[in-house]
Amino acid sequence: MADPAPDFVSANLEWRARALRSVAYGTSSTPRGNQLPAPLVAERAEGAHLWDISGRRFIDYALGYGPLILGHSPSPVIAAVMAEMGRGLRTASNHRGEALLGELITETLPSAELSAFVSSGSEAIQLALRIARAATGRVRIIRFRGNYHGWFDTVHSGGRPGNDGPDTLGQDPAATASSTLLDWGDAEGLRAAIGPDIAAVLLEPVAVNGGCFLPSPGFLETAREVTLAAGAVLIFDEVITGYRLGLGGAQGRLGVTPDLSVIGKAMGAGFPISAVAGSAAAMEPVASGRLLQRGTFNGNPVSAAAAVACICHLRDHEGAIFPRIDAMAEDLAAFIRAEAGRAGLPISVLRAGSAVQVFVGRGDIARLSDTVRMDRAANAAFAGALLAAGVQIIGRGLIYLSAEHSPEDIALTKDAISQAISATAGSC
Ligand SMILES: Cc1ncc(COP(=O)(O)O)c(C=O)c1O
Known part of the structure; x- marks a missing residue:
């Protein structure tokens, strides 16, 4: 399938070897260095496709780890960014894009009256927690095993069920000590x-990182009820689900409104921008100027222009984009289940909107806490077999759809899935 380039592995490994001589681990984010059969070195990308350094074309479902809801280099976003760059890159002043973006978020995200901008999801989580602590005068937070909220010390623990400790070396244990960890979905545990x-x-609100799990009935409602009763701030991390599960994110789809929402990824269509948004009351510490919000690149004009163009496009084509990408995701999920069944390969396939998670080698993953049994090596091998067949997904088994995937892409992808399932079933 795609363009034949038999030796893509050695071409990519050659560049990796070069990078390793000057770049730590040869990459800017550790998981990117672990891709099988070789960490891809991307040369260019357009629509639903990327081309690697060997010139081979891949159908891309990793989509920059999620942001590319409109595919690579969407023309309305590129046009807005080019126009903005012609006006200069960054000043020490405010700019119109901030207000335009704030208005669009207020229009589209149910919980939003006021927004504050930063450059990444991790920073936005940090800001949201600071707002909550400023508003309540309290320190402790409750979080959930298997949720991921970025790499900053306060929240980087319990990322994998079975380990409540820090998620990597070098973290300050005191930072995570202010968190109580519960099982995601455990409404009674939260109440207690x-x-x-x-x-x-x-x-x-939807555990995409853990494996595309939807919340059990009543969980989000309980979280809403008990936070109100306790005077605590309810924060939805919608860095993935915002502008992916629909224009109003998970909260729009599920009908529960938090005090603060953290959004990122899809809002910027590939540009680095994230936000904390909430009611005027919840945002008071920032809005009053009592809480210092700092950051040289916060709300930078080019990223803001990209986000304005992306959200406008999603809003204007809402009815065409979201149902279509969800339907493509369901089609692929059903196909993977059927092919695995045919090959006798145990598999669990879950879907949340336009995101699909496969658990290869395990037919018994139904809840986030089950992922303690996940076979990471089998998932990585499956992703590697797909890459060899011309399709890129995220190595832990996560697949994102974009508005640019075409019926032809889906048909080619199904061929690749059949090949990868046969290869994986043979080695499991
Ligand atoms: C739900 C969630 N929150 C926060 C983050 C951190 O965002 P960033 O990588 O932009 O710092 C991520 C990143 O994957 C995420 O998935």
């Missing part, structure tokens, strides 16, 4: 754990 010392309850 919350009290007058809790500043915030922080959660992914």
Whole structure:
């Protein structure tokens, strides 16, 4: 399938070897260095496709780890960015893009009256927690195992069920000590754990990172009820789900409104921008100027222009884009289940909107806490077999659809899936 380039592995490994001589781990984000059969070195990308250094074309479902809801280099975003760059890159002043973006978020995200901008999801989580602590005068937060909220010390623990400790070396244990960790979905545990010392309850309303799990009925409603009763701030981490599960994100789809929302990824269509958004009351510490919000690149004009163009496009084509990408995701999920069944390969396939998670080698993953049994090596091998067949997904088994994937892409992808399932079933 795609363009034949038999030796793409050695071409990519050659560049990796070169990078390793001057770049730590040869990459800017550790997981990118672990891709099988070789970490791809991208040369260019357009629409639903990327071309690597060998010139081979891949159908891309990793989509920059999620942001590219409109595919690579969408023309309305590129046009807005080019126009903005012609006006200069960054000043020390405010600019119109901030207000335009703030208005669009207020229009589209149910919980939003006011927004504050930063450059990454990790920073936005940090800001949201600071707002919650400023508003309540409390320190402790409740979080959930298997949710991911970025790499800053306060939230980087419990990322994998089975390990409540730090997620990597070098973290300050005191930073994570201010978190109480619960099982995601455990409404009764939340009821028991919350009290007058809790500043915030922080959660992914749909656990895409853990494996595309939807919340059990009543979980989000309980979180809403008990945070209100305890005077704690409810924070939805919608860095993935914002502008991906629909124009109103997970909260628009599921009908529960948090005090603060953290959004990122899809809002910028590939440019670095994230936001904390909330009611005027929840945002008061920032809005009043009592809380210092700092950051040289916060709300930078080029990223803001990209986000304005992206959200306008999603808003104007809402009815055409979201149902279509969800339907493509369902089609692929059903195909993977059927092919794995045919090959006798145990598999669990979950879908949340336009995101699909496969758990290769395991037919028994139904809840986030089950992922303690996930076979990471089998998932990485499956992703590697798909890459060899011309399709890129995220190595842990996550697949994102974009508005640019075409019926032809889906047909070619199904061929690649059949090949990868046969290869993986043979080695499992
Ligand atoms: C739900 C969630 N929150 C926060 C983050 C951190 O965002 P960033 O990588 O932009 O710092 C991520 C990143 O994957 C995420 O998935």
